[in-house]
Amino acid sequence: MPLLVSLIGGSGFIGAAVAEKLARRGARLRIAARRRARALRLLPLADPGQLDIVPADLRVPDSLTRAVAGADAVVNLAGTLTPEGSASFEAIHVRGAGAVAEAAARAGVRALAHVSAIGADPHSPSAYGRSKAEGERRTREAFPTATILRPSLVFGEDDGFTNRFARLVITLPIVPVVAPRTRFQPVFVGDVAEAIVRAIDRQLKGEAAPVFELGGPEVLTMRQIFEFLVRETGRRKPLVDVPDRLVELLARLPGGSLTRDQWLMLQRDNVVDPASPGLEALGITPTSLAAAAPQWLERYRPGGRFAALRTPA
Numbered sequence: 396m397p398l399l400v401s402l403i404g405g406s407g408f409i410g411a412a413v414a415e416k417l418a419r420r421g422a423r424l425r426i427a428a429r430r431r432a433r434a435l436r437l438l439p440l441a442d443p444g445q446l447d448i449v450p451a452d453l454r455v456p457d458s459l460t461r462a463v464a465g466a467d468a469v470v471n472l473a474g475t476l477t478p479e480g481s482a483s484f485e486a487i488h489v490r491g492a493g494a495v496a497e498a499a500a501r502a503g504v505r506a507l508a509h510v511s512a513i514g515a516d517p518h519s520p521s522a523y524g525r526s527k528a529e530g531e532r533r534t535r536e537a538f539p540t541a542t543i544l545r546p547s548l549v550f551g552e553d554d555g556f557t558n559r560f561a562r563l564v565i566t567l568p569i570v571p572v573v574a575p576r577t578r579f580q581p582v583f584v585g586d587v588a589e590a591i592v593r594a595i596d597r598q599l600k601g602e603a604a605p606v607f608e609l610g611g612p613e614v615l616t617m618r619q620i621f622e623f624l625v626r627e628t629g630r631r632k633p634l635v636d637v638p639d640r641l642v643e644l645l646a647r648l649p650g651g652s653l654t655r656d657q658w659l660m661l662q663r664d665n666v667v668d669p670a671s672p673g674l675e676a677l678g679i680t681p682t683s684l685a686a687a688a689p690q691w692l693e694r695y696r697p698g699g700r701f702a703a704l705r706t707p708a
Contacts, residue, residue, distance in 0.1 A: 404473030406434035412588035427451035427462035453491030459498040468506040484526035493533030506598035507541040521659040542594040542604035551584030574661040575618035580610030583682035608667035
């Protein structure tokens with residue numbers, strides 16, 4: 396019987412990549428999501444009958460019990476950058492993570508992969524970082540053999556990272572750069588998905604499940620990322636570094652594009668710890684931003700992706 400893998404929060408950006416990897420390997424998939432409509436887009440990734448969608452909410456433990464019942468492995472991908480109402484950092488990253496791990500343990504699941512984030516730290520200045528650290532602790536408390544995976548900024552064709560910034564580049568006459576000196580180690584979504592699948596394989600074989608920090612092959616400052624996007628979108632736009640004091644003031648205003656907690660997150664570099672195992676430890680060669688992103692950034696170029704095919708007038 397093929398493996399049954401439950402993806403909690405599997406309808407999102409990373410979840411879609413994980414689902415595709417597992418489907419190609421012949422695994423049976425159970426996508427546990429709050430919004431069934433959003434998960435329907437994953438159906439073409441699998442053969443008929445290979446993928447099932449079930450309603451689940453981290454805030455409703457009974458729904459998680461149903462979501463993991465009979466599964467060989469569980470992947471917890473649930474997370475939020477913008478807490479709202481009852482979907483708080485505490486509810487999703489802390490209590491929710493613990494509830495997933497507890498449900499998996501009760502169900503006799505053999506492998507659990509918990510997707511956290513670089514910056515998870517009980518002493519982080521941001522509530523996001525502290526909540527991620529507490530979620531890891533509760534996961535390991537309930538399911539000691541769980542693998543923790545901490546990616547840096549994840550990029551891919553449908554990401555909210557390169558696409559959001561590229562739209563800024565093509566829209567604004569002058570492009571503001573917030574936290575220009577903060578460093579990141581952007582990691583390709585396909586590499587993250589493969590790492591999750593291989594981490595599951597290791598657990599199913601009874602191998603140790605450490606904490607993996609996932610980053611790409613290069614470290615880039617925020618300004619370097621914007622410079623790359625300006626080049627790849629074919630725009631000649633000036634970049635202006637926004638003073639930290641001004642950003643901090645704007646982040647305190649309600650309804651802004653950057654929350655105060657996100658600003659606090661930007662006060663720390665988002666790069667892997669050299670002492671932690673990463674993609675290479677899982678046998679994965681990291682994909683660079685420059686190697687993958689131009690494939691979808693071309694749609695932001697003047698004339699669109701087919702501009703090069705136009706015949707000059």
